Amino acid sequence: MASTGVIGPSLPMDKVRAGVRALAASLSPERGPDAARAIMTTDTRPKEVRIDFSVGAATPLSLAWPRAPA
Secondary structure: OOOOOOOOOOOOHHHHHHHHHHHHHOOOHHHHHHHHHHOOOOOOOOOOEEEEEOOOOOOOEEEEEOOOOO
């Protein structure tokens, strides 16, 4: 686990674990814009890209990452 704050202090892992569990339970393709806004630091707008694909008869997959500038 890493933080962009002060280097050295331990993070409250019980709170981090609880937050990750809550976040994982709320994931859905429709929440991509929310995730993009949540990780903004000095960006002036959220950025995201999503690609859906299948490999053979495998379950369809979806990949998402910050949106390329328009």
